[in-house]
Amino acid sequence: MSALVRMRVAGFARTGRSLAPLLAGLVVIGILYGGGQARPAEAYGVSAVVLFPVLAWQTKLLLDTEPDVQRHLARVIDRREWLAGLAAAALAGLVPVALALVLPWLIGGVKLGQGDSLPGALAVGLWTHGLALPAAVALGALASRAVTRSAGYGVAVLVSGMTWALVLGLKSSPAPWLAPPVMPVARAVTGAVQGGQVAVLSVWGAGWAVAGLACYAYLRRTRP
């Protein structure tokens, strides 16, 4: 399956399509850190929120790059072609995430406060983005052409999912559990995060991602 993953990533990287989400990611990171220095934990929380739509969009673009018939050929070679696509999207998503973690330090967008440490700050960054990435991959996959079968429906699913995640994640949301916890995580890291809170948010994020990815896997059974 790893060969199919490499093929998907190579195909995506070779097309101009991979540049658009990468540039969008750089722009939002630039805007985020352009206004002055912030404490890294807070900044990483917001960074995960703004990258969530970019990562979902990038996933849809990556999965849609391969022609339908080539996807069918891959399915004949390996039944887990759908899983290879998800793995490729997750791998590609690591690039904007790595930029989001590293760039703020290079451009002076973050500053360690009293009691902060660089390893601790990076751990928070890995946690916030690590929760956003699988959920974004799941949303992008559910919006991909293989599932939605048309460009219009694909965009509708993607935009609805992004809006859903952000609106239901607001503090006053009546049903925050129906969305991945990117917004609650961003709020949590503004203060001292407790161990129990980390566990709850992690299970919540993992559960949402597993549900979304399982839904994608189920739909792909009859949508090659």
Add this chain to the structure above:
Amino acid sequence: MLRLDDVWLRYGRGGGWVLRGVTAALAPGEVAVVLGLNGVGKSTLLQVVAGVLRPSRGAVRERPAVVGWVPERFPADQPFTVDQYLGHIAAARGEPRSAAAQWTERLGIAGYRGVRLPDLSKGTAQKVGLAQALIRRPGLLILDEPWEGLDAATRDIVPELVAEVAGAGGAVLISDHRGETARLPGAAQWSVQDGHLTVGGSAEAPWVIEISVGAGDAVEAAARLRAEGHTVLRVGPR
């Protein structure tokens, strides 16, 4: 032995049935030709057998582990050269990336190895489609209109490839609406009509012969064929 057990298929719950209760078997070393007019479901049947499409009802059983499928149109809109593409497919098949070399040589596309797939002619792209299906010797080879777009020399290679795969114990399933399967005299006939499959040929399933005549002779040729009891489907410029 590959078996299709009461296979039904429709695209979506509201759609009509494309395949209805298809039951058939294909033994190792056996070659079968799927015949039928355009749009009767030949490609759909082949995709079900290949594992691309999942039957709405029924099942395909004992499908060989290695399936080579040549789609009717090779998806050439990909950002790879021939070499890069076949290298990726070889790796996905668990073969060394060099495994494609013998097929590019044999199919006469060695000179195109550095050419990007979108820049290939339809016939050359179709040869890449053949090569990707053969990189690892398939236990089941499925060819969807393999003669479409191929030049005369390569058209002659197709029966050779089919015989090789069958001789090595692989089953082969081929669709054809051009009458090219006269090149495969020992092949069994599967006829598709109205979603039903008849194994062993069918008197009700007509063959289509495409002929070319001069513009001035077209009306007379069509009239003569009709007079002999044949059905003329279309008369007009190519």
